[in-house]
Amino acid sequence: MPAADPAVKNAKNNASSRLPDLKPVEKIALFRQMLIIRRFEEKAKQAFTQGKIKGFCHLYNGQEAVAVGTISVLNEDDAVITAYRDHAHALTRGSDPNACMAELFGRITGCSRGKGGSMHFFDAKRHFYGGHGIVGGQIPLGTGLAFAQKYLGTSRVTLAYMGDGAINQGSVHEAMNLAALWKLPVVYIIENNEYSMGTSQARSSAGDPLTKRAGAFDMAAIQANGMDIDDVRAKTFEAVSLARTESLPTLMEIRTYRYFGHSMSDPGKYRSKEEIEARRRNDPIELYKARLIEQKVATEESLNAIDEEALAIAQASYDFADQSADPEIETVFEDIFAPEDQIAEFRPSPHG
Amino acid sequence: MPTLTYREALNQALSEEMERDERVMLMGEEVAEYDGAYKVSEGLLKKFGPKRIIDTPISETGFSGLAVGAAMYGLRPIVEFMTWSFSLVAYDQIVNNAAQVRYMSGGQFSVPIVFRGSSGGGLQVGATHSHTPENWYANVPALTVITPAFPDDAKGLLKSAIRSNNPVCFLENEKLYGYKDDVPEGEYLTEIGKARVRREGSDFTIVSNSGSTHRALNAAAKLAEEGINAEVIDLRTIKPLDFDTIAASVSRTNRLLIVEENKPFAGWGAQVAYQVQRELFDDLDAPVHRVTSLDVPQPYNGRLEQAVLPNEDRIIAAVRELLA
Numbered sequence: 115m116p117a118a119d120p121a122v123k124n125a126k127n128n129a130s131s132r133l134p135d136l137k138p139v140e141k142i143a144l145f146r147q148m149l150i151i152r153r154f155e156e157k158a159k160q161a162f163t164q165g166k167i168k169g170f171c172h173l174y175n176g177q178e179a180v181a182v183g184t185i186s187v188l189n190e191d192d193a194v195i196t197a198y199r200d201h202a203h204a205l206t207r208g209s210d211p212n213a214c215m216a217e218l219f220g221r222i223t224g225c226s227r228g229k230g231g232s233m234h235f236f237d238a239k240r241h242f243y244g245g246h247g248i249v250g251g252q253i254p255l256g257t258g259l260a261f262a263q264k265y266l267g268t269s270r271v272t273l274a275y276m277g278d279g280a281i282n283q284g285s286v287h288e289a290m291n292l293a294a295l296w297k298l299p300v301v302y303i304i305e306n307n308e309y310s311m312g313t314s315q316a317r318s319s320a321g322d323p324l325t326k327r328a329g330a331f332d333m334a335a336i337q338a339n340g341m342d343i344d345d346v347r348a349k350t351f352e353a354v355s356l357a358r359t360e361s362l363p364t365l366m367e368i369r370t371y372r373y374f375g376h377s378m379s380d381p382g383k384y385r386s387k388e389e390i391e392a393r394r395r396n397d398p399i400e401l402y403k404a405r406l407i408e409q410k411v412a413t414e415e416s417l418n419a420i421d422e423e424a425l426a427i428a429q430a431s432y433d434f435a436d437q438s439a440d441p442e443i444e445t446v447f448e449d450i451f452a453p454e455d456q457i458a459e460f461r462p463s464p465h466g
Numbered sequence: 467m468p469t470l471t472y473r474e475a476l477n478q479a480l481s482e483e484m485e486r487d488e489r490v491m492l493m494g495e496e497v498a499e500y501d502g503a504y505k506v507s508e509g510l511l512k513k514f515g516p517k518r519i520i521d522t523p524i525s526e527t528g529f530s531g532l533a534v535g536a537a538m539y540g541l542r543p544i545v546e547f548m549t550w551s552f553s554l555v556a557y558d559q560i561v562n563n564a565a566q567v568r569y570m571s572g573g574q575f576s577v578p579i580v581f582r583g584s585s586g587g588g589l590q591v592g593a594t595h596s597h598t599p600e601n602w603y604a605n606v607p608a609l610t611v612i613t614p615a616f617p618d619d620a621k622g623l624l625k626s627a628i629r630s631n632n633p634v635c636f637l638e639n640e641k642l643y644g645y646k647d648d649v650p651e652g653e654y655l656t657e658i659g660k661a662r663v664r665r666e667g668s669d670f671t672i673v674s675n676s677g678s679t680h681r682a683l684n685a686a687a688k689l690a691e692e693g694i695n696a697e698v699i700d701l702r703t704i705k706p707l708d709f710d711t712i713a714a715s716v717s718r719t720n721r722l723l724i725v726e727e728n729k730p731f732a733g734w735g736a737q738v739a740y741q742v743q744r745e746l747f748d749d750l751d752a753p754v755h756r757v758t759s760l761d762v763p764q765p766y767n768g769r770l771e772q773a774v775l776p777n778e779d780r781i782i783a784a785v786r787e788l789l790a
Contacts (some may be wrong), residue, residue, distance in 0.1 A: 193539070227572030236571035243538060244571065248562050254528050255563060258535020265491070265517070265541060285558070288528025295523070449573035450608050456629035460659035461610075461706050 133187065133351040138411045144186055144343060145406060146420050148178040148399050151202045153421075153428035154211055158201070158218055158232075161432060162378045167218045171232045172199040176373040179398035180305050181206045183338075183346030184273055184368075187354050193263065195243040195256040196275035198233035199305075199372075203275065207240040215431035221438035228441045229449065249310075250276060250283030253302065257289040260300035264361060271299040271357040273350075279310025281324050290365065294331035299357035301350070304367045305340065311376040312384040328365035340370030341398045344405075371396075467650060473643040475617035476506050479624035480544065482652070484514055487542060490628060493520040493529055494546030494583070503548045504584055504643055530556035530581070534563045537579040537633075544628065547583035550637055551597040564633040565608040580627045582636035585613075586677050586727060587764050587775055589640055596764035596771075598676070598727045601734055603635040604705040610634045610658060611704040615679040617647045619702055622656025630658065639677045661708040663715070667695035670721035670788055673712055673738055675701040678725045678776055685781040694789070704734050709741055716742060720751040721788050725776050730758040755788045757781050 136144070155173045162171050174181070181202035185194060196203045204214055209225055217224030218232055226236050226245070235245035243259060246252035256274025263270045280286055281304060293300050304325075310318050321327070325335035334356060338349035346368060353364035371393045375382045406412045451461060470478065484490045496503045498511040498521040511519040522529040526547065533543035547553045553560065564577050587596035604611045612627060612634060614620040620638065627634040664679060665686055674682040679700040686696035697715050701708065716722050722742055724735035739754040757776045765771050 195535075225572070226570060226574070229572050230570045234570040236574050238571070238574040243535075243575070244567070246563075248558055251531070251558055251562055254531020254559060255535035255538065257528070258532035258537070259539050260535075261532055262536040262539030262541045265536070266539075285527045285531060288525045289531065291523060291525065292528050292532055449569050449571075452568060452573075452576035452578070452631035454629075454631055456631070457626050457655065458657060460657060460703075 131355060133348055141406055141411050142420070144182055145399070145402055145417065146424065147182045147206055148343070148402065149421055149424040150211065150427055151178045151181065151205055152399060153424040154205060154215070154431060155201060157428040157432050158215065159374065159378065161218065161435075166436065167232070168220065169231050170198070171218065171378045172376065173372070173374045173378070174199055174202040176393070176397070177305060177307060177340065177370045178202060179343040179346050179402070180303075180340045180368050180370050183343040184303060184350040187347055187351045188273065189270070191241060192270050193241045193243055193256070193259045193272040195252050195259060195272065196245065197249065197252055197277055197280065198245070198247050199277065200233065200235045200245040204235040204237055204242055204245070207237060207242045209235065209237045209240055209242065211427055211431040212434040215435040216438045219435040219438065220440065221435055222441040222445065223434070223438040227445065227449065250280040250285040252276070253280065253286045254289040257293050257298060257300055260293065260298040260363075261296065263299055269358055271301065271354055273301050273303055275303045275305060277310060278304055278306040278308065278315055278324060279313070279318065280304070281327060282319060287327070290328065290331050290333060290363070293363040294333045297361045298363055299361045300363045301353040301357055302363065302365045304365070305370055306367050307370050307372040309372075309376065309384065312380065314384070323367055325365055325367045334362065334364040336364060336366050338366060338368045340368040341396050341401060343398060343402050467648040469646050470617050470649040471643065472617045472620050472638070472645045473504065473506055475621035475649045476624055476638065477508060477510070478649070479621045479628070480507065480510060481513065483625055483628040484510070484518060489540065489542045490544065491518040491520065491541065492544045492546060493522050493533060495522055495524055495548050497521060497546050502546070504640070506638075506643070507546065526552055526556040527559055531559040531563060533579055534559055534567070534577055537577045538567060538575045542578045542628065544580045544582060547581065549595055549640070550583050550585035550599050551595050553581065553583070553599065560603070560609075560633075560635070561606050565606045569608060576631050577633045578631045580624075580634045580636055582624070583638060584640040584643070585637045586639045586641060587759070587771060588677070590766055590768050590771060592766045593763040598637070600635070600637055600675070600704045601728050601732060604734060608633065609705065611637070612658060612702065613637045613639070613676040613704055614702060615639070615642065615676050615700050617645065617649045618654070619656050619662070621649050622654050623658060623702065626655050626658050637676065641677050642680070656702070659703045659706045659708055661699050661701045661703070661711040663697060663711070664700045665696060665698040667697035668719060669695045670723060670785065671697045671699060671712070671715040671719045672723045672725055673699045673701060673735070674725040675704060675734075676727065678727050681776055681778060681781060682725045685778045685785070688778065689782065689785060694785070696785070707734070707737065712738060712742065713746060716746055717749045720749055722750070722754045723781070723784055723788055724754065724756040725781055726756075726758050727776060728758055729761050730756070731761065733758055752788050755784045757784050
């Protein structure tokens with residue numbers, strides 16, 4: 115990993131309190147959540163291959179410790195927003211795996227009623243603001259969520275995720291400038307899986323590490339090892355504390371790796387099988403499993419039983435999605451406009 | 467009834483709605499300490515303070531997207547573009563985020579936001595600063611597009627737009643900011659989606675919007691001296707289109723001229739012409755005629771620009787063809 119950026123110390127200096135130690139049951143919950151994502155994604159891959167999932171489908175395998183580790187230090191009413199590789203964030207936020215798989219199948223029971231698809235999961239009840247398809251386009255939105263959290267006098271914070279490819283979009287830099295200028299409680303998280311689609315970081319981004327981009331805005335920056343959930347948690351806790359107590363933004367770069375292609379349509383010619391195999395040996399779930407056994411938090415058997423449970427959840431979500439109905443044609447005209455309550459409705463029926 | 471400029475009417479609408487609802491805030495370039503590049507927000511910083519009247523950096527993508535996120539969270543932001551020509555830098559945030567989030571989320575999130583600012587040509591500011599982008603936004607299903615032509619409508623429609631729970635593009639006209647007319651005081655709401663007959667007549671109908679409504683009315687006044695009586699409909703809202711008002715007039719006058727400042731290809735007038743031929747074919751005594759800007763980038767030179775814009779001469783020439 116590259117040397118830490120000088121801005122890193124800003125974050126460390128401002129951390130207000132220590133990350134509380136996890137109870138054994140909480141550690142096992144993190145392990146379970148990562149496995150649910152892994153098995154869910156594998157099931158989605160299978161369904162895509164069977165032609166049950168259409169369009170684009172971006173899988174999260176290899177990156178599980180990022181979503182689970184970061185979201186584990188949030189409060190339930192904090193906000194989360196991400197790009198199109200969004201299944202894990204929704205699941206970790208507490209979205210029903212059945213509703214998530216149904217969305218991939220385009221069913222009416224899906225988390226976006228079959229209108230969003232893989233790239234556009236949403237869950238208002240769990241403060242999950244999507245699931246956005248344009249690289250970097252969600253970062254101004256996440257900044258706006260934090261703006262509203264501050265405007266309304268809450269002590270909530272926003273986690274705004276992006277891939278490493280997004281860091282070269284103007285929208286990201288414009289948003290970071292505003293967040294630093296206006297002191298907004300937002301944590302920007304680059305999930306750096308080393309490839310923006312098929313283009314490696316070396317071929318797309320000048321300057322390493324990517325946290326250097328925060329320096330121009332005098333913004334705190336911090337890096338984490340995305341294969342180690344404990345490191346992800348510790349670093350995210352510092353950034354979240356800074357946002358919650360000082361209302362200051364942080365740019366996090368979490369180094370991770372995705373095992374499958376950019377999307378299911380990616381033949382993956384830009385990297386070798388050997389590279390992928392080597393990276394798989396540093397798997398975040400296996401690493402955490404070994405740690406839990408070493409710490410005598412759990413036995414191998416009990417953790418394997420959790421895997422059985424995760425497989426069953428994934429299968430159940432598949433069955434639920436497969437048995438759910440397609441949306442009725444009439445629903446194509448629904449959800450375009452919010453009902454008016456301060457002025458008269460003024461739109462003719464879209465059927466017209 | 468007090469007489470106000472178009473600018474003062476907009477200012478009054480902003481002020482009244484901000485007093486009414488704490489969640490309403492205004493952000494944009496130079497809206498606060500400078501009092502607005504066109505003085506629409508004059509005095510608002512003093513009245514509401516920097517928490518709610520917010521100067522932004524020159525960063526349209528950033529602050530437009532930020533405002534969309536804030537709207538998803540429950541605020542009711544008003545975003546000022548110094549001119550709508552600059553909205554192109556924020557097009558992704560308006561089209562892909564403001565306009566799609568509700569649908570893509572299956573109705574879970576709303577975006578109560580107003581994007582507003584000046585637009586239009588005629589001030590010799592060249593090709594990058596003279597756009598009339600109402601067509602570009604009206605093509606996006608979930609966007610409402612409003613283009614007021616008179617001070618009373620500017621006030622009444624802006625108040626309605628701020629109270630809407632959906633994204634609204636509110637395109638003011640730079641040349642109209644100083645136009646004076648009667649404006650009702652206090653609670654005055656104009657219904658969105660309703661056109662207004664600004665001049666009654668029986669010989670033919672003109673449908674126009676924004677600055678072109680004034681061009682149409684001026685041409686109509688000249689034609690009246692010859693005994694030709696035009697009915698002039700000001701659309702006010704581009705989308706949703708008030709076709710009923712157009713149809714009621716055209717089925718009586720049997721002739722239609724469309725006057726719009728947009729470039730001609732796929733302008734809103736093309737949509738009106740389509741609907742009229744589709745639904746009122748038997749009522750027409752002549753083909754629908756249309757005067758638009760010429761299909762060229764906006765030139766700087768004043769003589770050239772006047773030739774590009776729809777002007778009274780071209781309107782009158784079109785009327786003679788229409789009545790021939």
